[in-house]
Amino acid sequence: MEILVCVKQVPDTAELKADPSGTSLNKDGVPNIVNPFDKNALEAAVQLKEAHGGRVTVLSLGPDQAKAALKECVSVGADEAVLVNDPAFAGSDAYATAHILAAAAGALGAFDLVICGKQTLDGSGGQVGPELAEQLGIPHVTSVSKIEAAGETLRVHRETDEGDEVLETGFPALVTVGKSINEPRFPSIKSKMAANKAVIRVLTGADLPGLDQTKVGAAGSPVKILKEYLPAKRQAGLKIKEATNQDSALKLVDHLVQAKLI
Secondary structure, eight states: OEEEEEOOHHHHHHOOEOOOTSSSETTTOOOEEEEEHHHHHHHHHHHHHHOOOEEEEEEEEOGGHHHHHHHHHHHHHHSSEEOOGGGGGGTTHHHHHHHHHHHHHHHHHSSEEEEEEEEEETTTOOOOHHHHHHHHHHOOOEEEEEEEETTTEEEEOOOOOEEEEEEEEESSSSEEEEEGGOOOOOHHHHHHHHHHHHOOEEGGGGGGGTTGGSSTTTTTSSSSOOOOOOOOOOOOOOOOOOSSSSHHHHHHHHHHHHTOOO
């Protein structure tokens, strides 16, 4: 089974600060990490490889520093890592990103299954996976919590607000996964040392025959970001804990009366 996993290096959102301009976030000095949901996607791919054989390729769109994230992926089971890096791709939104990844996937060859994290830590849009599937012309299932492959059939469990759905489709297909599907493994010292020596294949726009240059970068992105900001901090709530439940209830009523809520 040939599996493609799309990963993204993202800033650790716990370290983000507002830019003084008020129109963006200051990412200077913020550590970069592998998108947590993408770690689950990679673990799912490696488990399928271990069960059915094949290869796992990780693909990322980003700057040169994203090689560190790809090497981390190699340390936990990826067989090949590919970085798509081109200045023309800067500012790409979800649609443009999906177009670039689709062109890269086409240049790399045929894959039986594409696995993506259901969303990224920085954007949380959850759009790239489905849009990538549409541009590849293959079926997709989102929010998958279990993957089973049997012959020519892919069976998945999909999480919904009403419970799990069990769906079947053929190959090739794309699924997006969340944290409920597995617990990503940790690399060993030996695998980390080997991954540090891994050669990361780099592709540019010139290496992607199926790429439409009018659909990439800020100019080719339908979505324009007007402002980025951190949400305002909320005041801590009032905790009421009196000697008895009755006293707590009376104090709660008193506060509600003072707030003119009752």
